[in-house]
Amino acid sequence: MCSFADTDNFATMSDELLPLVTNLARHARAASLILATTPTAQKDAALLRLADLLCSATAALQTANALDLEAALTAGLAPSQLDRLTLTPARLAHLAESVRQVAALADPVGEVLDDWTQPNGLHIRKIRVPIGVIAIIYEARPNVTIDCAALCLKSGNACILRGGKECFHTNTILAGLVQEALAAAGLPAAAVQLIPTTDRQALVHLLKLDRLIHCVIPRGGESLIRFVTGNSTIPVIKHYTGVCFVYIDREADATLAENILVNAKVSRPGVCNAAEQLLIHQDCAGTVLPQLAAALSAQGVTLRCDPASSAILRHNGQAHVPAQPSDYTAEFLDLTLAVRVVDNLETAIATINRDGSAHTDAIITRDPVAAARFQAAVDSAVVLWNASTRFNDGFEFGFGAEIGISTDRLHARGPMGLRELCSYKYQITGNGQVRV
Amino acid sequence: MCSFADTDNFATMSDELLPLVTNLARHARAASLILATTPTAQKDAALLRLADLLCSATAALQTANALDLEAALTAGLAPSQLDRLTLTPARLAHLAESVRQVAALADPVGEVLDDWTQPNGLHIRKIRVPIGVIAIIYEARPNVTIDCAALCLKSGNACILRGGKECFHTNTILAGLVQEALAAAGLPAAAVQLIPTTDRQALVHLLKLDRLIHCVIPRGGESLIRFVTGNSTIPVIKHYTGVCFVYIDREADATLAENILVNAKVSRPGVCNAAEQLLIHQDCAGTVLPQLAAALSAQGVTLRCDPASSAILRHNGQAHVPAQPSDYTAEFLDLTLAVRVVDNLETAIATINRDGSAHTDAIITRDPVAAARFQAAVDSAVVLWNASTRFNDGFEFGFGAEIGISTDRLHARGPMGLRELCSYKYQITGNGQVRV
Numbered sequence: 001m002c003s004f005a006d007t008d009n010f011a012t013m014s015d016e017l018l019p020l021v022t023n024l025a026r027h028a029r030a031a032s033l034i035l036a037t038t039p040t041a042q043k044d045a046a047l048l049r050l051a052d053l054l055c056s057a058t059a060a061l062q063t064a065n066a067l068d069l070e071a072a073l074t075a076g077l078a079p080s081q082l083d084r085l086t087l088t089p090a091r092l093a094h095l096a097e098s099v100r101q102v103a104a105l106a107d108p109v110g111e112v113l114d115d116w117t118q119p120n121g122l123h124i125r126k127i128r129v130p131i132g133v134i135a136i137i138y139e140a141r142p143n144v145t146i147d148c149a150a151l152c153l154k155s156g157n158a159c160i161l162r163g164g165k166e167c168f169h170t171n172t173i174l175a176g177l178v179q180e181a182l183a184a185a186g187l188p189a190a191a192v193q194l195i196p197t198t199d200r201q202a203l204v205h206l207l208k209l210d211r212l213i214h215c216v217i218p219r220g221g222e223s224l225i226r227f228v229t230g231n232s233t234i235p236v237i238k239h240y241t242g243v244c245f246v247y248i249d250r251e252a253d254a255t256l257a258e259n260i261l262v263n264a265k266v267s268r269p270g271v272c273n274a275a276e277q278l279l280i281h282q283d284c285a286g287t288v289l290p291q292l293a294a295a296l297s298a299q300g301v302t303l304r305c306d307p308a309s310s311a312i313l314r315h316n317g318q319a320h321v322p323a324q325p326s327d328y329t330a331e332f333l334d335l336t337l338a339v340r341v342v343d344n345l346e347t348a349i350a351t352i353n354r355d356g357s358a359h360t361d362a363i364i365t366r367d368p369v370a371a372a373r374f375q376a377a378v379d380s381a382v383v384l385w386n387a388s389t390r391f392n393d394g395f396e397f398g399f400g401a402e403i404g405i406s407t408d409r410l411h412a413r414g415p416m417g418l419r420e421l422c423s424y425k426y427q428i429t430g431n432g433q434v435r436v
Numbered sequence: 437m438c439s440f441a442d443t444d445n446f447a448t449m450s451d452e453l454l455p456l457v458t459n460l461a462r463h464a465r466a467a468s469l470i471l472a473t474t475p476t477a478q479k480d481a482a483l484l485r486l487a488d489l490l491c492s493a494t495a496a497l498q499t500a501n502a503l504d505l506e507a508a509l510t511a512g513l514a515p516s517q518l519d520r521l522t523l524t525p526a527r528l529a530h531l532a533e534s535v536r537q538v539a540a541l542a543d544p545v546g547e548v549l550d551d552w553t554q555p556n557g558l559h560i561r562k563i564r565v566p567i568g569v570i571a572i573i574y575e576a577r578p579n580v581t582i583d584c585a586a587l588c589l590k591s592g593n594a595c596i597l598r599g600g601k602e603c604f605h606t607n608t609i610l611a612g613l614v615q616e617a618l619a620a621a622g623l624p625a626a627a628v629q630l631i632p633t634t635d636r637q638a639l640v641h642l643l644k645l646d647r648l649i650h651c652v653i654p655r656g657g658e659s660l661i662r663f664v665t666g667n668s669t670i671p672v673i674k675h676y677t678g679v680c681f682v683y684i685d686r687e688a689d690a691t692l693a694e695n696i697l698v699n700a701k702v703s704r705p706g707v708c709n710a711a712e713q714l715l716i717h718q719d720c721a722g723t724v725l726p727q728l729a730a731a732l733s734a735q736g737v738t739l740r741c742d743p744a745s746s747a748i749l750r751h752n753g754q755a756h757v758p759a760q761p762s763d764y765t766a767e768f769l770d771l772t773l774a775v776r777v778v779d780n781l782e783t784a785i786a787t788i789n790r791d792g793s794a795h796t797d798a799i800i801t802r803d804p805v806a807a808a809r810f811q812a813a814v815d816s817a818v819v820l821w822n823a824s825t826r827f828n829d830g831f832e833f834g835f836g837a838e839i840g841i842s843t844d845r846l847h848a849r850g851p852m853g854l855r856e857l858c859s860y861k862y863q864i865t866g867n868g869q870v871r872v
Contacts, residue, residue, distance in 0.1 A: 379565075434823075
């Protein structure tokens with residue numbers, strides 16, 4: 001994973017950047033007040049226009065993208081990074097389709113969350129409203145520009161975008177298309193703004209504008225998130241990656257365990273909801289672990305085993321390597337799995353709460369009492385019983401597109417979709433009540 | 437208002453403080469995992485025991501409190517600060533009663549917030565859970581020690597308390613009583629811990645422990661909140677004070693307007709939901725403002741008027757002073773009210789969104805269309821129609837005791853009671869589902 005601190009430019013530290021970003025944030029704030037009461041149809045019109053523009057405006061976009069790719073190639077970016085930077089016509093069509101999907105989602109704004117009358121006759125309504133102004137800080141992934149703009153617009157939030165400098169030209173064109181779509185729908189272009197510089201100092205200034213910006217969402221690796229958290233006086237919602245566990249209880253069906261574990265580890269090892277560690281109850285380890293190990297090895301997974309699990313596999317002549325202590329808290333993000341044998345359910349729970357990342361953990365068992373205890377006591381955003389960890393995902397929850405999987409406990413936890421991009425307010429109606 | 441930066445001690449900067457606070461936070465984290473699944477009856481037993489202890493353990497408490505008061509007197513604290521520091525037997529009885537009230541509130545933990553089944557058969561439950569470990573940073577008010585301990589305990593959170601150094605001896609005894617009550621109920625004493633030093637460096641260390649502490653709540657003046665926000669990598673929930681407006685629309689009943697405005701300004705001018713500014717529609721200012729001014733003056737309120745309102749009152753020979761520009765964004769917290777005449781409803785809305793603090797604002801009108809527009813467009817936590825701003829309060833909402841009135845937009849907005857001291861988690865139950 002590239003370090004955020006290494007890939008950006010600290011050279012320019014001009015004091016002119018403070019008025020620049022302050023002005024931009026003021027415009028965002030003004031736009032947010034308009035967006036807060038904009039009808040759904042008008043927001044959707046802007047989104048559908050944006051989808052059309054993404055499909056039609058390919059020439060300027062390809063030129064800008066080629067410019068970014070050329071510079072990135074010279075700078076020696078890794079092939080995976082170059083790939084993420086590349087916008088092909090097929091990818092643009094896919095991006096346009098995702099914008100149309102956001103337009104089709106229900107508008108979260110205005111939903112009545114609670115509604116009651118106090119004994120003194122005051123009628124209190126709690127209604128969902130946009131947060132206001134959201135800053136999104138991300139790396140060299142141009143699709144994030146469009147995804148975030150679409151989600152913020154639909155949820156009535158103004159947004160300020162700051163992408164990685166490697167896709168600055170591409171982002172500039174993309175943000176221009178968003179602003180063209182906003183204007184066509186009669187909405188303020190400042191509802192979506194790209195910071196017009198990749199100077200790091202502009203970001204540092206931005207992160208202190210807590211009177212104008214209400215929320216910062218860093219999307220990227222841990223070094224980016226830590227940089228933002230360490231420099232921001234604005235509330236930050238973090239999406240750290242996950243150290244997810246699968247625990248096979250004593251009363252587990254071996255085939256069901258195998259299917260779930262293989263899916264959790266292998267289906268997409270590089271994402272945050274992939275399994276990184278297997279815990280297995282000592283009473284079934286001897287019989288079940290060899291079957292699991294065989295299935296995982298067949299998929300190319302390397303097992304890093306504690307002494308107890310190692311002894312079982314060695315006895316069976318199955319391939320594995322001894323675990324290092326750091327493996328027990330590791331997020332491998334590849335075809336590697338740590339394995340430990342545990343005494344009992346309580347040890348499994350304590351191990352997960354100590355060594356996991358409170359993201360997504362699963363128990364495989366036939367025993368409903370064990371499952372209930374596990375789901376209550378494991379202190380994670382999503383705790384599954386007899387299902388794959390990969391289900392911690394906005395689409396799989398039926399939320400539609402998400403801005404990320406929050407690893408925070410305040411405001412949003414787990415999949416963060418349109419509803420989680422909202423706050424609430426209280427509207428109180430009286431007939432002259434005063435406080436006694 | 438005293439400055440947080442001025443009242444504390446920067447002298448000791450020992451590196452021994454980091455292991456001390458880290459150890460304390462680790463114990464809090466371990467306790468939080470136990471509290472998360474503690475039955476309501478056990479938490480309530482600890483609270484009721486605490487209430488009894490507060491009533492019976494007065495001798496040690498009076499001694500400690502006298503020690504703090506003596507030092508505070510020597511240090512030259514203001515009479516209002518000395519008063520807040522003082523714990524009389526009557527105040528202790530009142531504090532005990534507030535703890536009993538918290539015990540009587542419904543337990544928010546475990547409530548099912550949402551519950552649905554996906555097409556693939558996965559059953560998803562969203563349930564309310566404690567946040568985890570909460571740090572509360574506050575000034576020299578011993579009652580906050582008990583209030584916060586009680587609210588955190590009832591909501592299943594472990595808490596770390598750091599009060600002002602002026603009440604350190606009193607807090608030490610109070611925290612000891614809380615721990616005695618916890619132990620008596622079979623709960624870990626580390627569920628409520630007071631930082632055993634008032635060294636500022638310990639607080640600075642604490643605010644970086646984002647892997648052990650999940651939320652920081654500063655309770656106090658703006659300088660304390662800004663210090664915490666500027667130094668914390670843990671999410672902070674802020675309770676800034678309020679610049680609250682009352683807007684009298686063209687179609688307002690003058691007597692109703694007078695009653696509400698007087699209540700909003702006079703009933704308790706030093707609190708955050710008191711009105712600080714009156715906006716009045718130009719069409720009724722000539723007739724209604726003199727009546728309002730007379731009522732307010734009779735209660736000792738000084739009016740700081742813009743030129744238009746000043747002209748009306750001068751014409752009537754009514755007392756007032758000209759406003760300075762800073763008065764239009766001021767939180768007076770005393771019997772002072774800024775007054776402006778506005779052209780129309782939209783100017784009132786724009787003025788409040790620009791110069792207010794998004795806390796609590798009210799419209800007085802007979803016109804339901806104007807009221808609906810005001811309640812939708814004013815971007816504040818609580819927007820009232822024909823009721824006093826003083827109703828932004830946890831008890832007045834029916835929530836019971838609150839930890840404060842959040843001025844943030846993330847997680848909690850407005851009164852922050854037991855439910856707002858909670859997060860949520862997803863429990864997913866399947867029968868072998870894997871992600872395709």
